[in-house]
Amino acid sequence: MSGTSPDFTARLRAVGLRPTRQRVALARLLFEGEHRHVTAEGLHAEVRATRLPVSLATVYNALNQFRDAGLLREVVVAPGRSYFDTNTGHHHHFFVEPDGELHDFPSDKVTIAGLPTPPKGTRLSRVDVIVRVRR
């Protein structure tokens, strides 16, 4: 058989999180298929559609824990709402306004040359490139 279904229970345990029903359901939605960009509200709607009752607070808890565990990264592109990105590798984003859609593009084709050195007393943490486009 091709494409063994990942063991979410083990993956959660590996990062020190108990594999509860809620977390496993959320992990499945997030990590089972292609990379995704979700909002808390959107993921909440999705998981509730599976008929497993999960509170919004739990979705926020899980997203924050997954992010802290390095399973997700948080992307800030619009005021007042966070996106969580299942792609934790180096890449950048298209942001389609006003829809609010995020699309990845690989960073290895993109060259950013001539970045100035960080201000005194600081270390580089990450470079985000957001290409904003409109319909």
Place this chain on the structure above:
Amino acid sequence: MSGTSPDFTARLRAVGLRPTRQRVALARLLFEGEHRHVTAEGLHAEVRATRLPVSLATVYNALNQFRDAGLLREVVVAPGRSYFDTNTGHHHHFFVEPDGELHDFPSDKVTIAGLPTPPKGTRLSRVDVIVRVRR
């Protein structure tokens, strides 16, 4: 004489805004000196320190109007809070976490090559580069 003090009344009128006491005071704080990055709360504290009573709603109104008029641009770098930037020309940002400070750097030294073409049916609107650094 060198460095004529700008006529904020005229500048406001030029973009179709009545030069009220509040707007002139805010424009002075924003545009009189070097380029700035302000938050609504921060600017509100500043203007109130001049002993002119200005409500927070007015600060938000003015910032949004100035942005719509092209006098400011809005920068989103952190969840839950907008920065307004008096530098409307092409440039990019350092963002110092966790302080929340923003610093400009010119875009003309920075080369971004290999950006993919925008998704079907969209036009490029702006490219934001945010260099996140930590203390």
Place this chain on the structure above:
DNA sequence: AAGTTGTTTAGAACAGTTCTAAAAACTGAA
């Protein structure tokens, strides 16, 4: 199974921002 600890939950609380509608201020014409 019992005990322990970690998790979920509903709802309250919170932060940043926008809205409401009444009072105040700006403007152009008289």
Place this chain on the structure above:
DNA sequence: TTCAGTTTTTAGAACTGTTCTAAACAACTT
């Protein structure tokens, strides 16, 4: 100048996204 018409300001309510609280519940250990 005064006046009428219009825009702006304001206090406070409302709203949105997110976090907190503390009690019920579920997962793990023995």
